[in-house]
Amino acid sequence: MSEIRPTGITANRQNGNLAVTWNDGHHSLYPLSLLRYACPCAECRGGHENMGSDPDPEWFTRPPDDSPATHLRNIEAVGAYAITIEWEDGHHFGIYNWKFLRALCPCPDCRTS
Numbered sequence: 001m002s003e004i005r006p007t008g009i010t011a012n013r014q015n016g017n018l019a020v021t022w023n024d025g026h027h028s029l030y031p032l033s034l035l036r037y038a039c040p041c042a043e044c045r046g047g048h049e050n051m052g053s054d055p056d057p058e059w060f061t062r063p064p065d066d067s068p069a070t071h072l073r074n075i076e077a078v079g080a081y082a083i084t085i086e087w088e089d090g091h092h093f094g095i096y097n098w099k100f101l102r103a104l105c106p107c108p109d110c111r112t113s
Contacts, residue, residue: 005098009083013072016064020101028105032072033064035085038104041093055104060111 008021018035020028037059045051064070071088078084078095086092096104105111 003098004102005080006101009075011072011075016066016070018072018075022102026102026105026110028102028107028110030101030104030106031064033062033066033070034059034104034106035096036065036070036087036091037062039085039091039094040096040100041091043093044091055100059104060106 002023005023006020007023008019010019011017012019016032018030018032020030022028038055039045040051042048042051068088069091072085073088074086074092076084076086078097082095082097083101084092084095102110
C-alpha cells in the first residue's frame with residue numbers, strides 16, 4: 001500500500017475528540033487533550049533538537065485537561081501531508097504530519113504494537 005494517509009477527519013468539539021479514518025481501514029479517535037500534549041511545534045517540544053517523530057509514552061497517561069489550551073478553535077490542512085490545529089488559547093504552531101498522527105493513535109492495538 002502507498003503511504004498511510006487519512007480518508008476522513010472529523011472534529012467533535014462537544015465530545016472533545018478528533019476522529020480519523022485511514023486509507024488502510026484503521027480508525028483513530030484522539031482526545032483533544034492528547035493532541036495538545038503532543039503538539040509537535042518547537043515551542044512545546046523545548047526546541048528543534050527535541051522534535052522527534054515518536055510519541056512520548058507519558059502523553060498517553062496524562063489526565064484529560066478541559067481548558068482553553070485543549071479546546072479546538074480551528075483545524076486546517078497543510079498541503080496533502082498534515083493538519084495544523086489552532087487552540088482556544090491562541091496556540092497554532094504544531095504541524096501534525098500523517099506519520100506522526102498515526103503513531104499517536106491511542107487505541108489499544110496501536111499502543112501495543
